[in-house]
Amino acid sequence: MYFYKEDLINLIVPDKPDPSAAKVLQETLGGRFGEMRTMMQFFFQSSNFRGNQKQYRDLIRGVFLEEISHVELVQTTINQLLNGSGEEAVGAEGSNDAPLEEAIKHANPHHFIMAAQSSLPVDAAGNPWNGNYVYSHGNLISDLLDNLVLESTGVLQKSRIYEMSSNKTFRETLAFLIVRDNAHQNAFAKALETLGVDWGKLFPVPNYDINKYPECRKYVEMGFHNAQFNFRLDETRIGEIFQGTTPSRNGGDLSIIEPPKGYPVPELPVMPNEHSPGLYDLNN
Amino acid sequence: MYFYKEDLINLIVPDKPDPSAAKVLQETLGGRFGEMRTMMQFFFQSSNFRGNQKQYRDLIRGVFLEEISHVELVQTTINQLLNGSGEEAVGAEGSNDAPLEEAIKHANPHHFIMAAQSSLPVDAAGNPWNGNYVYSHGNLISDLLDNLVLESTGVLQKSRIYEMSSNKTFRETLAFLIVRDNAHQNAFAKALETLGVDWGKLFPVPNYDINKYPECRKYVEMGFHNAQFNFRLDETRIGEIFQGTTPSRNGGDLSIIEPPKGYPVPELPVMPNEHSPGLYDLNN
Amino acid sequence: MYFYKEDLINLIVPDKPDPSAAKVLQETLGGRFGEMRTMMQFFFQSSNFRGNQKQYRDLIRGVFLEEISHVELVQTTINQLLNGSGEEAVGAEGSNDAPLEEAIKHANPHHFIMAAQSSLPVDAAGNPWNGNYVYSHGNLISDLLDNLVLESTGVLQKSRIYEMSSNKTFRETLAFLIVRDNAHQNAFAKALETLGVDWGKLFPVPNYDINKYPECRKYVEMGFHNAQFNFRLDETRIGEIFQGTTPSRNGGDLSIIEPPKGYPVPELPVMPNEHSPGLYDLNN
Amino acid sequence: MYFYKEDLINLIVPDKPDPSAAKVLQETLGGRFGEMRTMMQFFFQSSNFRGNQKQYRDLIRGVFLEEISHVELVQTTINQLLNGSGEEAVGAEGSNDAPLEEAIKHANPHHFIMAAQSSLPVDAAGNPWNGNYVYSHGNLISDLLDNLVLESTGVLQKSRIYEMSSNKTFRETLAFLIVRDNAHQNAFAKALETLGVDWGKLFPVPNYDINKYPECRKYVEMGFHNAQFNFRLDETRIGEIFQGTTPSRNGGDLSIIEPPKGYPVPELPVMPNEHSPGLYDLNN
Amino acid sequence: MYFYKEDLINLIVPDKPDPSAAKVLQETLGGRFGEMRTMMQFFFQSSNFRGNQKQYRDLIRGVFLEEISHVELVQTTINQLLNGSGEEAVGAEGSNDAPLEEAIKHANPHHFIMAAQSSLPVDAAGNPWNGNYVYSHGNLISDLLDNLVLESTGVLQKSRIYEMSSNKTFRETLAFLIVRDNAHQNAFAKALETLGVDWGKLFPVPNYDINKYPECRKYVEMGFHNAQFNFRLDETRIGEIFQGTTPSRNGGDLSIIEPPKGYPVPELPVMPNEHSPGLYDLNN
Amino acid sequence: MYFYKEDLINLIVPDKPDPSAAKVLQETLGGRFGEMRTMMQFFFQSSNFRGNQKQYRDLIRGVFLEEISHVELVQTTINQLLNGSGEEAVGAEGSNDAPLEEAIKHANPHHFIMAAQSSLPVDAAGNPWNGNYVYSHGNLISDLLDNLVLESTGVLQKSRIYEMSSNKTFRETLAFLIVRDNAHQNAFAKALETLGVDWGKLFPVPNYDINKYPECRKYVEMGFHNAQFNFRLDETRIGEIFQGTTPSRNGGDLSIIEPPKGYPVPELPVMPNEHSPGLYDLNN
Numbered sequence A, B, C, D, E, F: 001m002y003f004y005k006e007d008l009i010n011l012i013v014p015d016k017p018d019p020s021a022a023k024v025l026q027e028t029l030g031g032r033f034g035e036m037r038t039m040m041q042f043f044f045q046s047s048n049f050r051g052n053q054k055q056y057r058d059l060i061r062g063v064f065l066e067e068i069s070h071v072e073l074v075q076t077t078i079n080q081l082l083n084g085s086g087e088e089a090v091g092a093e094g095s096n097d098a099p100l101e102e103a104i105k106h107a108n109p110h111h112f113i114m115a116a117q118s119s120l121p122v123d124a125a126g127n128p129w130n131g132n133y134v135y136s137h138g139n140l141i142s143d144l145l146d147n148l149v150l151e152s153t154g155v156l157q158k159s160r161i162y163e164m165s166s167n168k169t170f171r172e173t174l175a176f177l178i179v180r181d182n183a184h185q186n187a188f189a190k191a192l193e194t195l196g197v198d199w200g201k202l203f204p205v206p207n208y209d210i211n212k213y214p215e216c217r218k219y220v221e222m223g224f225h226n227a228q229f230n231f232r233l234d235e236t237r238i239g240e241i242f243q244g245t246t247p248s249r250n251g252g253d254l255s256i257i258e259p260p261k262g263y264p265v266p267e268l269p270v271m272p273n274e275h276s277p278g279l280y281d282l283n284n
Helices: A019-030 A035-047 A054-082 A140-164 A168-193 A214-221 B019-030 B035-047 B054-082 B140-164 B168-193 B214-221 C019-030 C035-047 C054-082 C140-164 C168-193 C214-221 D019-030 D035-047 D054-082 D140-164 D168-193 D214-221 E019-030 E035-047 E054-082 E140-164 E168-193 E214-221 F019-030 F035-047 F054-082 F140-164 F168-193 F214-221
Strands: A002-004 A227-229 A253-257 B002-004 B227-229 B253-257 C002-004 C227-229 C253-257 D002-004 D227-229 D253-257 E002-004 E227-229 E253-257 F002-004 F227-229 F253-257
Touching: A002 B054, A019 A035, A019 A054, A019 A140, A019 A168, A035 A054, A035 A140, A035 B054, A054 A140, A054 A168, A054 A227, A054 B002, A054 B035, A140 A168, A140 F140, A168 A214, A168 A227, B019 B035, B019 B054, B019 B140, B019 B168, B035 B054, B035 B140, B054 B140, B054 B168, B054 B227, B140 B168, B140 D140, B168 B214, B168 B227, C002 D054, C019 C035, C019 C054, C019 C140, C019 C168, C035 C054, C035 C140, C035 D054, C054 C140, C054 C168, C054 C227, C054 D002, C054 D035, C140 C168, C140 E140, C168 C214, C168 C227, D019 D035, D019 D054, D019 D140, D019 D168, D035 D054, D035 D140, D054 D140, D054 D168, D054 D227, D140 D168, D168 D214, D168 D227, E002 F054, E019 E035, E019 E054, E019 E140, E019 E168, E035 E054, E035 E140, E035 F054, E054 E140, E054 E168, E054 E227, E054 F002, E054 F035, E140 E168, E168 E214, E168 E227, F019 F035, F019 F054, F019 F140, F019 F168, F035 F054, F035 F140, F054 F140, F054 F168, F054 F227, F140 F168, F168 F214, F168 F227
Parallel strands: A227 A253, B227 B253, C227 C253, D227 D253, E227 E253, F227 F253
Antiparallel strands: A002 B002, C002 D002, E002 F002
16 A cells, blocks of 8 residues: 655746656656656555565565656646746736647647646657556566666666757756666666676666756755655565665665655646636635 | 555455456556546646645645555556466467467457556556646645546445456455545545535445445455554644535545554466566576 | 437338347447448548548538438447347345346447447447548548548448348338448548549449348338438538439439428437436436 | 437627637537537437436436537537638749748647547647547436536636637637536536526536626526527427526526527638638649 | 678768758658658568469568668668757766757758767657558459558659758768669569559659759669669568669669678767767766 | 568467467557567667667668568467357358357457457457557667667567467467577677677576477577578678677577578468458459
């Protein structure tokens, strides 16, 4: 069973609205290599796990638990980027202006039509998330390799998305996730090491220079690239795998640590021109 | 952030394998009105909520938290129904038999090809789950009405699926979910009552007789149709709405209670003819 | 604007339930070459028509109008095939039987789960109808050729579906539609003749022998393969094209005639085990 | 059977081309809550209706009939917005200009590639319409509640789309449809009133001020928000439900009236640079 | 079996980057009437061909073989249009610029996120290619008519896409393909002539003036509109059909000729800001 | 450019019709891990390759070339399994039998409706192939890892499908492909070895015993699991990578060899009850 404490896993850094950045950040939420896929893929692999080598299931489930918080972090970041991106509503005087005309020019129009300037389960091109993204092969090696590709491609795409806007809200979330994907690459690569593979210096993929992403540095200094947060309220065997030297060329030792202390969920303002939240008696 | 204790929200009752039942039960997992949709819809609505009337957000999020456990319960039920449904693998002697030939006749072949006799993010007709099932309108009334339709249709479909097999594993899970969907209907109907609606005796939909579903009775006797489980580790305002007389013609008072005590997650056996889990050194 | 008279365009011949036939007949409703596509394709082509050669638009729209009735006819036929295909509901005594277990074996389970034993906007394999089936090229020759392929393939597929069940409800509707598709092939082939093509003896496709389909004979004798029904309440120029010798090797002259006299819409019985119609006070 | 008179249900107000407005208006045509869905959803519910309480079927079918005209109205509006939005074709001199380069910048490129500057069965993000949008549950209460959500969300989205352009062609059609969706909300809310619900002052959703939409005012003054047009050529029992006091906080009495008098369908000019209509002998 | 020589079927003419042109050119690659569809449709029709009239199969397969090269040509053209469209990567100094911000404004963001500024199996609106585009009816006339519509619509759409950019890389490839689609129209039209059709002067569709497309002229002068390239390493009977007078109003005689001499495949530069190719030891 | 010789890459072993086997074998053709995906994925990766390390591109392209022949082999195998699976057509006497009624019971009905008892671009559950299966990341390590997962999962699924029928046509093709997927695993694993990875004894995945698949043995004895066929008509650098000791625990040395000698393409009989091929004058 799943329990919740109203805390975000990382801080939302304030900056100005940027609907174009919100549009491309949807890839990280609802894309083929986004957080919804990692969450659902590891969920299915955890529930469908066969056999008594529970340390592998605990590893997969441990990452799954964190991915739920990642989904919430990206949803909240997109909401922050969209907040206030449209002008005021058409006035009671019957004025002829079109407050959203400019906003939608480089935006996903569904951010304004379907959602009230908030996140959607779609990718950067507007395609809805699809169950066929999820692979739960039931063969441990296939599952681990697939997860490794998934995490590697996740960080590869985030390093590309990062270059699409210098908005601080946008980049801080990406930087946190890049470091965490790095840790998750380590998790699955390490699991394959226990089965006999020696990775040489293959990871992390891509072969990026942390200095390129100044927002990443503090997370690396906190050791987040070599740590796995523990969200279990009972025992877990994840430490049997996630321990010892990292499989990454970045070096260091792997360890299980407590989750971050948690950050406040921003209160989203009501948005009358989107009729949101639309509570009946707002005008009464 | 999300925390986990390795407990199922309800018991898995043992019975014989039934791949045809597993196929139709997929509707409850990955269908348009299945648990994956309720989970993701309430997740998006929670994160995208606008304004300071947090009691409504807490209500939606409270149901979301339970739905994660529902997804896990249905995944586990499907796995149980598939376990052992294929005969032994083709022998080393080069025998010519086809152990899965019979099993796939009324089954979803993907249960045996893509997953190793385990659950998939698809519906009863094999269509993958789609992000376009999720509605997060951002208008509170629209969201609540949509959720009410979703929960009503969920229980309507479960009452139809129930008639497709008398397998006990299958029916026990359906019965538990029928009662819980009933409670969730009450939750959203009650929220709309706070906005002025008087439902007459409209709910629950469909208008079923609990005596038709003998497995449901104990859950009704435990009051699960009028209760909301609390999975929050911090404060929640859900009780401001989920209280007082039920909006249902079944009568009774609504209350917030502790989650069920939790039930063990069955260990799924390895399945050599599906190469699952495929741990490299199993044969070494 | 569109007006309605509660009449089916052809008779529903009674026969016993046949959910397997209902499943394959869905191709004729929601398949890539089914009636929903012809209806929507000709609707878009009619509304998007450019230029003043209105006789072509009137031809396309005239066929569109008939296709709405075809959709209704196939929906009603599928409903008739599904009616009564499941046994009685699970009894109040808590009996353990599963009345739909047998019914779903060769059926589309969604016929029983999503709809209450009634038609769905999907094809014979359960794939939902998709807007990408519709082509409205805006180039008259491309549109006419596309429509010709569409009608030819429609009748080709119906001639294959016809061999999948000898149920009379099923075959009568197919036979009527085969003859009407023949007339619509003639319509688009004739329109291309006005642009200079001589078809030789190419049509109709496929090159079938009417004697193979005894149910077709009476419709051919009534001249339905060479006639276009007129559903317009105002003037139409369709007769400028649909006239003279048929482009088909079957011979005869084309003419515009009144629609059939109309046939009663069967009243579908309530279905308590599907909670349909579920009118609140049925049990009160 | 369905009959047609070549009249639009409302006027097309002339204004300049606006391909960006055409792109977002596609949501109203081919989106999840657009007119194609209302049309097909009510069509399936009408044909699949069970039982002898025909007044409910007549209500659903009555709205369906109007929706066919709504689809045609939105198609025609989109065509008007696209007309002339590209410059002249590349000249015979081999000039190097690219007349559509500017036009496609904020447009759906398919409006120019697939259709000849005309409407498509897609939404504002370019996703094709999908059969999985249609719900025909076969349980009357579920169907009515679903239809109520559908109509409420339809008008909610239109009120957001309205703010995306001040083009008069665009806004007039949206205003007419907002008022009509209001009437359809009333229809389904009233039907649920006959089953015992008291809506308080919940409807219409969203809670908009008619003064914000000056184009709406005349339709409200004509009483279109409390009227249902009758497109039946035979008897209908719709008046048994659609009568008496409106369920809306706007007040007034419901009544069945004749359809609007009808408005001319604009003749779309030929478009040589799109090779449309492409009639073979245009150049001969 | 299939053999390869590293040669493009036509020249890539250099010009400046143009990501907006790359976006719309995707229609020609992954759209409903693009080269991936022609390739796969003719592949399935070739393999599924029934009967001993092999000249028709050889014709369909002959066109299929060329389409593989067309796919490669369009992929390469898109890559050329994307090359260098983003600025340099974010510097090691932690500068705040966003080099892709401008590039994605009128681009498909997936060109930069999923692929490293290279081609994707999607259309101009970003929808992934779908197997339901492929028709292999198994009835020769239906297949030939469908192929004729496909080739006609292919060239129709290319003539529209041509007007969206004056980029030379873009237009040269389109011009070559327009002429080749013309030849393929002739191939299928001629095959239908052998079955008795006289096309009058219907083809080619659309009825364009070659002078509008100066890049086309040299290909017409080389006779490419009336020629079929032979990619077979063994005997083929294609010449039994593709011979004699063209069915096109452009006149001339059809003939089978050798493939073009072949053009070099451009070497794509590495793209460090996209981490491409990402060879591990590039930095070592 | 691509050249063709009419030879299959392996033998079609005759056996009786088996439409149920044809249905599940579709996974190998049009599934997420089927031959259409490997073909298209390696095609895009080849064309999109960046940089001058051409030995990697030649490797990917080399596998791509073979995959085209694999697609053709699976299409042909499915056709063979479907041939003759329906009884004779309905007789001219108007007999009432339904020759396809039995055939479709455990079949994909589209095999009989859309195709004339021949292959389709869909998977075992009838879902059409989708462009979102294809990954061309543009980062060499990501691409190679993804390809390794793809080939591993391909053989994993084939080893499961193998157990679904003992039909010899079915199993021979699967056995050949299992061995070839093994060789392709080796190809991508070896490429990653050149970048520093030591695989231990991880491959092949799954960890199967060749004795379980008697049809595989002869291909292993011919060394096909350690060989790469060369389909290039010009030079290739593939041998720089595909050489030396295999990365597989099966041992042996890798080598580039000539393609198989080629096997005849079976002539598919005409199928009058499917109106295939439907050559107009067949009956004249």
